[in-house]
Amino acid sequence: MPTANQCKDFVECVLNGDYKDSAAAIRNRFARLYRDWFPPEPDGPNKDEYVRVMLLTSEVPQLKWCSDSIQQDHPQNFFEWRVAELRDRLRFIWVADREAARHGVRMLVAETLDFWREGDRIEPWRERQFAVCDWLEKWLTARKGSRLLVCKNPECEERRYFVRESNEPNKKYCSSPCAAMVEELKRLARRKQRQRRVLSASALAAIRKGQQQRRERERMSARKKVTQRNEMAKSEDVDKARTHIIPGHSKRRKRRKSLTERSPARPDRS
Numbered sequence: 016m017p018t019a020n021q022c023k024d025f026v027e028c029v030l031n032g033d034y035k036d037s038a039a040a041i042r043n044r045f046a047r048l049y050r051d052w053f054p055p056e057p058d059g060p061n062k063d064e065y066v067r068v069m070l071l072t073s074e075v076p077q078l079k080w081c082s083d084s085i086q087q088d089h090p091q092n093f094f095e096w097r098v099a100e101l102r103d104r105l106r107f108i109w110v111a112d113r114e115a116a117r118h119g120v121r122m123l124v125a126e127t128l129d130f131w132r133e134g135d136r137i138e139p140w141r142e143r144q145f146a147v148c149d150w151l152e153k154w155l156t157a158r159k160g161s162r163l164l165v166c167k168n169p170e171c172e173e174r175r176y177f178v179r180e181s182n183e184p185n186k187k188y189c190s191s192p193c194a195a196m197v198e199e200l201k202r203l204a205r206r207k208q209r210q211r212r213v214l215s216a217s218a219l220a221a222i223r224k225g226q227q228q229r230r231e232r233e234r235m236s237a238r239k240k241v242t243q244r245n246e247m248a249k250s251e252d253v254d255k256a257r258t259h260i261i262p263g264h265s266k267r268r269k270r271r272k273s274l275t276e277r278s279p280a281r282p283d284r285s
Contacts, residue, residue: 016142025143025147026178028049029098030105030106031174032102033045034094050094051140053101053144054097054138054140055140056092104119110165117152117156120148120152123148124148127148162180162181163178164177166189166193168194168197170196171193174189176189
């Protein structure tokens with residue numbers, strides 16, 4: 016029996032159309048890993064006619080409840096036809112509401128059970144598809160259906176259908192390039208929608224008046240700074256002039272002081 020991770024990988028590969036991918040390596044990998052998950056091709060000389068008839072029945076709405084992949088991918092053999100049918104059913108389950116999705120899972124179980132049934136034996140491919148249906152049923156029943164997401168990027172060319180992991184509660188896009196592309200598209204849309212605001216005559220007059228007042232304040236502030244700078248320069252010149260010492264002046268003062276100290280005191284004539 017396949018594990019839950021194997022069922023998840025299988026569902027994502029089917030939903031994203033790996034069997035019809037443009038890269039041959041992805042197509043070969045899908046065929047190598049999952050061919051045994053589908054019924055074997057019929058034997059006999061009329062197998063091609065059988066496939067052709069079944070493809071024609073997919074165009075009748077009363078016979079098939081979804082056939083978009085068959086009309087889009089144009090399967091050419093039995094294996095591609097079975098993958099396209101399963102892809103349509105999974106896409107319906109993926110985007111439907113809870114009750115419709117659970118009904119789709121039950122229909123898928125019934126079709127898997129009745130397809131080419133031979134006695135009571137259950138083939139390996141049937142067991143694998145039952146495991147996939149059981150995985151889907153558990154996710155829908157356990158209220159995890161909100162994790163079955165479709166990439167929000169309308170131009171997504173990567174893996175459009177994906178399962179959101181529990182450690183990524185806000186994930187909306189299948190990959191980082193898709194998220195970056197959406198952000199760029201939003202930025203371009205905002206730039207395109209942004210228009211220049213038209214102002215009234217009174218608003219324009221108020222703006223011009225404010226600009227003139229601002230320029231006048233700037234001129235007054237500049238004049239005040241120049242005046243303060245000039246006053247500071249003048250005060251510095253005065254201080255320098257007061258503290259300036261004339262050459263020889265100090266020597267004469269010292270000599271006069273020394274002579275005064277040496278001369279005897281004059282008698283008091285009174």
